[in-house]
Amino acid sequence: MGKSTPLKVALLGCGVVGSQVARQLLAQAEDLRARIGRPLELVGIAVSHLDKERPGIDRELLTDDALALASRGDVDLVIELMGGIEPARTLLLAAIKAGSSVITANKALLAEDGPTIYSAAEEAGVDVYFEAAVAGAIPIVRPLRESLVGDEVTTVMGIVNGTTNFILDKMTTDGADFADVLAEAQRLGFAEADPTADVEGFDAAAKAAILASLAFHSRVKLADVTREGITAVTASDIEAAKEMGCVIKLLARCALSPDGTISVGVHPTMVPLAHPLASIPGAYNAIFIESRNAGRLMFMGKGAGGSPTASAVLGDLVTAARNRVRGARGPGESTYSARTITEAGLERSRYYASLTVHDEPGVLAQVAATFAQHGVSLQAVRQESVGEQARLGVMTHLAMHREVSGAIADLDRMPTVRPGISLMRVEGD
Amino acid sequence: MGKSTPLKVALLGCGVVGSQVARQLLAQAEDLRARIGRPLELVGIAVSHLDKERPGIDRELLTDDALALASRGDVDLVIELMGGIEPARTLLLAAIKAGSSVITANKALLAEDGPTIYSAAEEAGVDVYFEAAVAGAIPIVRPLRESLVGDEVTTVMGIVNGTTNFILDKMTTDGADFADVLAEAQRLGFAEADPTADVEGFDAAAKAAILASLAFHSRVKLADVTREGITAVTASDIEAAKEMGCVIKLLARCALSPDGTISVGVHPTMVPLAHPLASIPGAYNAIFIESRNAGRLMFMGKGAGGSPTASAVLGDLVTAARNRVRGARGPGESTYSARTITEAGLERSRYYASLTVHDEPGVLAQVAATFAQHGVSLQAVRQESVGEQARLGVMTHLAMHREVSGAIADLDRMPTVRPGISLMRVEGD
Numbered sequence: 001m002g003k004s005t006p007l008k009v010a011l012l013g014c015g016v017v018g019s020q021v022a023r024q025l026l027a028q029a030e031d032l033r034a035r036i037g038r039p040l041e042l043v044g045i046a047v048s049h050l051d052k053e054r055p056g057i058d059r060e061l062l063t064d065d066a067l068a069l070a071s072r073g074d075v076d077l078v079i080e081l082m083g084g085i086e087p088a089r090t091l092l093l094a095a096i097k098a099g100s101s102v103i104t105a106n107k108a109l110l111a112e113d114g115p116t117i118y119s120a121a122e123e124a125g126v127d128v129y130f131e132a133a134v135a136g137a138i139p140i141v142r143p144l145r146e147s148l149v150g151d152e153v154t155t156v157m158g159i160v161n162g163t164t165n166f167i168l169d170k171m172t173t174d175g176a177d178f179a180d181v182l183a184e185a186q187r188l189g190f191a192e193a194d195p196t197a198d199v200e201g202f203d204a205a206a207k208a209a210i211l212a213s214l215a216f217h218s219r220v221k222l223a224d225v226t227r228e229g230i231t232a233v234t235a236s237d238i239e240a241a242k243e244m245g246c247v248i249k250l251l252a253r254c255a256l257s258p259d260g261t262i263s264v265g266v267h268p269t270m271v272p273l274a275h276p277l278a279s280i281p282g283a284y285n286a287i288f289i290e291s292r293n294a295g296r297l298m299f300m301g302k303g304a305g306g307s308p309t310a311s312a313v314l315g316d317l318v319t320a321a322r323n324r325v326r327g328a329r330g331p332g333e334s335t336y337s338a339r340t341i342t343e344a345g346l347e348r349s350r351y352y353a354s355l356t357v358h359d360e361p362g363v364l365a366q367v368a369a370t371f372a373q374h375g376v377s378l379q380a381v382r383q384e385s386v387g388e389q390a391r392l393g394v395m396t397h398l399a400m401h402r403e404v405s406g407a408i409a410d411l412d413r414m415p416t417v418r419p420g421i422s423l424m425r426v427e428g429d
Numbered sequence: 430m431g432k433s434t435p436l437k438v439a440l441l442g443c444g445v446v447g448s449q450v451a452r453q454l455l456a457q458a459e460d461l462r463a464r465i466g467r468p469l470e471l472v473g474i475a476v477s478h479l480d481k482e483r484p485g486i487d488r489e490l491l492t493d494d495a496l497a498l499a500s501r502g503d504v505d506l507v508i509e510l511m512g513g514i515e516p517a518r519t520l521l522l523a524a525i526k527a528g529s530s531v532i533t534a535n536k537a538l539l540a541e542d543g544p545t546i547y548s549a550a551e552e553a554g555v556d557v558y559f560e561a562a563v564a565g566a567i568p569i570v571r572p573l574r575e576s577l578v579g580d581e582v583t584t585v586m587g588i589v590n591g592t593t594n595f596i597l598d599k600m601t602t603d604g605a606d607f608a609d610v611l612a613e614a615q616r617l618g619f620a621e622a623d624p625t626a627d628v629e630g631f632d633a634a635a636k637a638a639i640l641a642s643l644a645f646h647s648r649v650k651l652a653d654v655t656r657e658g659i660t661a662v663t664a665s666d667i668e669a670a671k672e673m674g675c676v677i678k679l680l681a682r683c684a685l686s687p688d689g690t691i692s693v694g695v696h697p698t699m700v701p702l703a704h705p706l707a708s709i710p711g712a713y714n715a716i717f718i719e720s721r722n723a724g725r726l727m728f729m730g731k732g733a734g735g736s737p738t739a740s741a742v743l744g745d746l747v748t749a750a751r752n753r754v755r756g757a758r759g760p761g762e763s764t765y766s767a768r769t770i771t772e773a774g775l776e777r778s779r780y781y782a783s784l785t786v787h788d789e790p791g792v793l794a795q796v797a798a799t800f801a802q803h804g805v806s807l808q809a810v811r812q813e814s815v816g817e818q819a820r821l822g823v824m825t826h827l828a829m830h831r832e833v834s835g836a837i838a839d840l841d842r843m844p845t846v847r848p849g850i851s852l853m854r855v856e857g858d
Contacts, residue, residue, distance in 0.1 A: 034765035137723035139576035147568035150743025293740035294566035311722035314579025328757035
C-alpha cells in the first residue's frame, strides 16, 4: 500500500474518553500521520443513542450496529471504549477474527477473561494493546511488558483508583468520616452515583489482576484477588495511622511470595510517610515496582479522565498502526512462569490492630501472649487509658494473615476485650 | 530457524555494567529463553585487558579484537557498553552493517552523533535500543518513543545525574560547602576522581539532548544544550532556596517555547518543595513530563549502578531479540517535527537573584526599577539588613533570560550594589 493509503479505524463507544479520542484523531491528524507513516481514517463510531448531541463529531460516522462495524473486514484498528464484559467481548473477538488489531481500556473484561482475547489475537496474528486499562495515562503496561522483561519483578503495588484516593485524602486532611466525604465526592463528580465499583475495591482489583499477570508472566483473574474496600475505614483508623507516622491508602499489591506463588490483593493499608506512595495526592495514581536488578521504580500520573485516558489510547493506536505499516507485531501474552496464587491466609504483611480493653492489670500481657501463641511477633504497642478502658494499638512484624486472624479471633472471645477489633495492613517490613 | 536455534549475542565492554549483563545472561538463561522464544548465546566479549580477573565470566569468550567481534556476520545482537565516542561509534556502525541489532547505553555518543547510528540502522533494517542511556533503570525512552507518541509533550525535565543530586542533597542537609561535600562523595565512591562530567553538567546535558530528541521528534545534539554545573552553588544559595520554600536540584529541562522552538538546558534550579521533583533523594533519578492530554507524569528510579543499568540493557535485549524472532522492527528515529532550538537568551524561566547593597534609602526602589526597565516583573522581594549593608533576594515572574541578564548587568555596574550577584532559575510559573 502507498504512503497515502489510510489505515482505517473504528471506534466502539463514544463517552467521555471515546469522544476525546475521536476529536484528537481529527485535531492531530497531521502529527499522527507523520508518526505512523500513513494517515488514519476514522470510518465509524458505534454508539447506543444515535440522536445524542456530540459536539465536534460527524453524525455520518455514527452507527448503532456495533457488531457490523467491528466485523468489517477492511478495518485495520478497532478501539473499544464501551467497558463491561458484554457486548465488549463479543465485539473485540469479532474485530480480531476480521483481522483488526484492537486497542481497549476495558479492565473489567481483561481481568475477567483476558486470555480469551489474547489467544484469539495470537491466532489471528493481530495486536492487543491496553495501556489505558490500568492507571490511565501512566505508561505502566508497556514498561512491564517490555522494559522490565529482562529483570525479575518481585512486587508491584500502587494507588490505582482515584475516587478512593480522593476520599481517603479528604478523610486524612479533614478528619471527616467516610460517609460524609463520599457524599461530598459525589457532589463534586469525583464519585459515581453508585460508588460500589470504586469504594468496594472492584475497580482496583481488576487492575491488580492485570498488573500481576504482566509482572509475573502468569494468568491472574479478578477472582484470584483478595479484595477489601474502604467503606469500613473510620476516622479513628485514620487517626491511628497518623499516630504511627502513616497515611491510609487503598493499595493494590501484587507480590512474589517466598514459596514462588503470588499474592494479589486490594486492601486499605497504612503507608509510612517516608514511602513514595504516601504523598500521592487525590487525583493521581501511582505504581511502585521492586525488581531484582532495577531496584525500586515509581510511576505517577493522572489515573482517569477523558484526556489522560485518551493519551494512553492514542499511544497504543500509533504503536499498533506502526506495526501494521511495518508488518510487525507487538508483544503478546506472556504466561511462561505460570505461577499460582498464594493459598488464602498464607500471604504476609505487617498488620496494625486497634482494640479497646478493660484497663486492668495483666490485660496487655494477655493480648501480647495471644499474638505470641499464634506465632506473631510484635513491633510496637501503644496504650492509652480512656476512663476505665484502654485503647491498644498493636503493630506486628511481618506475619501470615492466617496467624494474625487467629490471634484476633481469640482476642475477640476474651471477656476483657471489647467487641469490634479493627485490623489493617501496614506496608513495609 | 527452529525454536532451539540460539540468537547470538556479542558484548562490547565488560566493566561494572557489562560484567553484570554477562552474568545475568547466564543466570537468567531459562527465563530469557521463555520470554524470547529462543535461547540466547553469548558468543564473545570484547575487552581491553584480556588478563584482568573477571569472576563468573568464561575466559574463552574474551577477545581484544572488538572490531572483528562486532563485524561478525552471524551475530544477531550486539551490546555496546564501552562508552565514549570512539571506538564505540565505529564498532556500532560495523555491527549494524553486519546486520546485527544493537543495544547501547552510550549517552555521549547518542547525544553527539545519534543520527548517524539511527540512519545506518534504518538503512540496514536493524534495531537500535538505548533505554540504559538515560536515567538507568527508569523506563523513559520507551514511554517517550511509544506510550506518549499519540500525545504532545510540552515539557520533559528531570534529575538525571545521581552524583550531583547526592552532592546537592548533602549540601542541603548539612549546610556544607560544595568542595567539602564533593571530597566526601569521592571518598564514598559517589563521585569520580575526575568529577568534571558530573559536576559541570556534561553528563546531564547529554541525557537532556536525548530526551529532547525523543520528546519533540527533532534532532537535538549536545551542542544545543545550554549547560551550567553545580560548582558555583554555595551554602548561601542553598540557604536562600530554603528561605523561599525551595531546594536546589540540577535539572535537565527541555521545553516547548511559545514560538514552537525548543529550549534545552541543564542548570542548578530552585525547585519548590511541593513539586514532586523536590523530594527525590540522592541516589535516585526522576523524570517529570507534561503533555497536552496526559497531563503531569513522573518516573522515579535508580539512575546508575551495575544492576539497575543491566536491567535496562536486558529489557532492550529481550525486546530486540523478540523482534528478530518475529521478524519485526522497533520504532526508529522520529524527526518529523524538526523543531529548532530556541534562540539563546529567549528561553523563559522564573529567576532568583541574590545581591548585597549599601543599606541606604532608595536602593530597593533602584533595584526594582532596573528590573522593570528590562521588562522583568517581580514576584517577591526579601530584604535583610546586615550592618551597613542589606541582602536582597529578588524572585521574578516568568521572564526571558536575556532580559534578566540585562538587568543583572546594569545592577552590577551600580555603585550601591556590591560585586557578586548570584542568579538562579526557579521552577514553576
